[in-house]
Amino acid sequence: MFRIRKIIASITLMLIILTGCSSEASLTNEEKVTGVVNNYLEALESKDISAMVKYTDDLRFPDKEEQKKQYKNIEEEITDTKIVEVKQVSEIEFKATVEIVSDGKLNELTFPIQKQEEDWKIIVGQDF
Structure with a gap:
């Protein structure tokens, strides 16, 4: 009986670890972009x-x-920031x-975010 509990506990732990590892890969593009914006x-x-x-990707500075x-x-x-909306174009x-x-002063700004190679980049320095 003890051995069966140990096996079940091991399998459960393995499933939890595998689920945690795969959750990063299963993020949607919107979740990835929101993460980049939050980090910025x-x-x-x-x-x-x-x-x-x-x-x-600041267009004013190629270097x-x-x-x-x-x-x-x-x-x-800059004392406070907040995401208002993230919208797929x-x-x-x-x-x-x-x-x-x-x-x-409170400012509301809209930034394009583009996929560049494997990363999402916030485009800044553009003229509106």
């Missing part, structure tokens, strides 16, 4: 330059080192509308 907003609030560069250098000069105080493009409190 957290980076804005904490002024994490490396993460800001990682999650964006990532130049992008980092320019981002270090940002003086805005096509198979490889989404639009995210976010609210950002910068220097005490």
Whole structure:
């Protein structure tokens, strides 16, 4: 009887581990994009330059080192951020509308997010 319980416990543990491992692979594109936007907003609030560069494709700076250098000069105080909406535009493009409190002022911005190779990138620096 003890041996059967041990086998059942082992199988249950194995199923839990396998389910946890496969959940990352089964994320929808919308969930992946929402995660990228959340990570970017957290980076804005904490002024994490490396993460800001990682999650964006800034059209103003084709060179990532130049992008980092320019981002270090940002003086805005971003105190709060929130995703308003993430909407799919096509198979490889989404639009995210976010609210950002910068220097005490609430701004609502919409960013395109595009799939580039295997990663989703927030496109910034474009003219509207």
